[in-house]
Amino acid sequence: MSGHGPAFSMTARKSGPLSGVAEVPGDKSISHRALILGALSIGKTSITGLLEGQDVLDTAKAMQAFGAEVTQHGPGDWSVHGVGVGGFSEPEQVIDCGNSGTGVRLIMGAMATTDITATFTGDASLNKRPMGRVTDPLALFGAQSHTRRGGRLPLTLIGAAQPVPVRYRVPMPSAQVKSAVLLAGLNAPGQTVVIEQEPTRDHTERMLRGFGAVITVEDTDEGRVITLNGQPELEGQNVAVPRDPSSAAFPVCAALMVQNSDILVPGVSQNPTRNGIFTTLQEMGADLVLENPREEGGEPVADLRVRFSPLRGIEVPPERAASMIDEYPVLAALAATAEGVTVMRGIKELRVKESDRIDAMARGLEACGVRISETEDSLTVHGMGSDGVPGGATVQTHLDHRIAMSFLCLGLVAQKPIKVDDAGPIATSFPSFETLMRDLGARITRDNS
Ligand SMILES: O=C(O)C1=C[C@@H](OP(=O)(O)O)[C@@H](O)[C@H](O)C1
Ligand SMILES: C=C(OP(=O)(O)O)C(=O)O
The missing domain is CATH 3.65.10.10 (Enolpyruvate transferase domain)
Known part of the structure; x- marks a missing residue:
């Protein structure tokens, strides 16, 4: 059977400082x-x-x-x-x-x-x-x-x-x-040519080259032009998978939200087509330091040292969207705890993910007492400060792992607990989320267990 088994709910409660080393899984x-x-x-x-x-x-x-x-x-x-x-x-x-x-x-x-x-x-x-x-x-x-x-x-x-x-x-x-x-x-x-107007994650191009394909990438006026020579003989390789920046974003954002937290998230990919979230967090005032930058398995990686930081809302540049597309849900949760307004534009693609993520975040944040506004391709969150989010809601996750994890992170600082109706889908991308977060000190529990 595929999928994540029967639905089960989880609850996150106001927690003390998060500390320790968070080894997130592979990308x-x-x-x-x-x-x-x-x-x-x-x-x-x-x-x-x-x-x-x-x-x-x-x-x-x-x-x-x-x-x-x-x-x-x-x-x-x-x-x-x-x-x-x-x-x-x-x-x-x-x-x-x-x-x-x-x-x-x-x-x-x-x-x-x-x-x-x-x-x-x-x-x-x-x-x-x-x-x-x-x-x-x-x-x-x-x-x-x-x-x-x-x-x-x-x-x-x-x-x-x-x-x-x-x-x-x-x-x-x-x-x-x-x-x-x-x-x-x-x-x-012959040659297959793919043109993309905005650069998106480039793992396929990098890995095809690594497996022996002839592939070129050119930045031109019409966009990135990727040319692949057909019918190559690909040869088996050794692949060392770096840790997933999209998973890292959850403990990172949780540590930024929970007062006095100080954590290390080692070996996280810093591929420039994936690291938009970390730039955004730094622009919001995060004490987030990229230590020991190095190359592992053909990808740039770094250790992330993260300490609690009072954050301010920002306008996220829309041209950064592709490099942090899966991180908007957790950013929206974090933005609820910042001072001021966070505006996220150019994110229409979020409407066709595991759920309509603009809608799922908007409804969940409203249920938690946060003021939001949305358009077809944007979400604006009115921050309530570090301990101003009321919480006290059950949020629907719509079979979406990132919605579940985002609200469990927000529950660590909300005044009243936040429950997610189905945490099962977390196992699709981050099966160790619950133990990893608990080991850092997060009060996250399965209900009725
Ligand atoms: O190519 C990939 O590995 C992915 C591409 C993105 O989807 P889109 O291509 O639909 O933007 C992203 O949201 C997804 O989590 C993983
Ligand atoms: C959008 C995602 O994954 P996929 O499109 O592979 O279901 C995600 O992991 O956030």
Whole structure:
């Protein structure tokens, strides 16, 4: 079974200072890609630090269904024996990607130019999310998709028997769409070109190069132009997955909110296409120091030293949105404890994540006594100061891990406890969240246990 099991609620209560070392798990984006590129390579890929969240486990299972041999050797320590570019076999079962947009969209790309058919589904959240953004460009390669649900899962994809290369301008800032097109381009002859107006996370480009593909990236007047030479022979690699900046954002923001906190979050990726949240926090006045910057597994990483800081609201520059897209929920929670107003614009993409995150944060913050306003592509939060948030609400998480974790962080400083109705989805990206936060001193508990 995929997914996160039965729903259970959790409650966060006003806590004393957070302290200690928070070792957050491996990066989710890189973990998915390590498994997929490993499966498309010849020979053995060894992965350390793989995120063992449900999203990534579902991708591992899918790679087995397409014919790769995927083995766990120990915690975070995995290997993949791949089948080579174009070597996927037709899966016997429906591919269930659970809660994961990244999983399903990248896997559809990876199979779209092979002469096989697969049917994809997911949980109630994933089955509501738009897939046309991926099946449209995949159709240009010659793949066909069938769905009765207006571009939603469940969906059957018939891979192109004779794929042609594609030149595609991605119409929204989306690393998933970009990556799906590049992965499809692997098994098309000639050059596939993807153009993105705004730079999004670049793990696919970096890792394709690392696995032996010829890929170039040029900054031009029309945007970033990425050119991939088709039908390379990819070779298995050793991948050391850095710690996930999107997961790190939760203990980091919690420490900034809870008075007298002082924590260290070691080895967190500082890839410039991912680190917008840390710049934003510093602009709000955070005592957040990047110590010991270094390179690990081809990614820049640093240790984050974070101390409680009185924060002020800011306008987050919209051009920074792609580099912190998954961090807006926790930023909105944090903004409720700042002095002054925080304005987040250019975030329309949040409406098509695991939940409509603008709506989920707006309703949850209102329930906690925080004044907000929203438009189709923005959210404004009126800060109430370090201990001014009333709390005392049950917040609906809508099968969205980041909504659940954001409100559990806010509950650590609210005047009255904050409960989230379903904390199950946290296991999709950050299975150790509860123990890690408790070890730092956070009063987070499962209800009725
Ligand atoms: O490529 C990826 O690994 C991801 C891309 C982003 O989605 P979009 O491409 O839909 O913006 C992000 O929200 C998601 O968590 C992971
Ligand atoms: C949006 C997210 O993931 P995905 O799109 O892979 O479901 C996320 O992890 O915040």
